[in-house]
Amino acid sequence: MIDVPTPYNQYAEEFILASTFLDDRVVGDLISSGVSEDTFHESIHQDVWRIVKQYYAEGTVFDEVGVAQELNDRYDYAEPMAVVNQISKAAETTISTPKYIKVCIDTERRRKLLRAA
Secondary structure, eight states: OOOOOOOOOHHHHHHHHHHHHHOTHHHHHHHHTTOOGGGOOSHHHHHHHHHHHHHHHHTOOOOHHHHHHHHHHHHOOSSHHHHHHHHHTTOSOSTTHHHHHHHHHHHHHHHHHHHHO
16 A cells, blocks of 8 residues: 555645735635635644634634634643744735635645545
């Protein structure tokens, strides 16, 4: 049996999450594009997505510091600000967000196909 690496793109995951810090309207675009927790391979990215999505649903303004605090409070991450800083460095603009949404959704589909095989 051939050991196939799990498909994912860390940079693409970080880029779309970082885009939400730049413009919270991106969250709506991500949701309408089908982005879900399963779209993210990294568990930390899933946790950040849960927090961002909840803030968005509540209409709460959010930023990196607030998300880091939630990571610490909910999931007890040792260095939540370092994690969020790493993510936020991935994007300086939201212009390429649609491209990276597609990358993340495509890799999610490939992961599902591999699990089903």
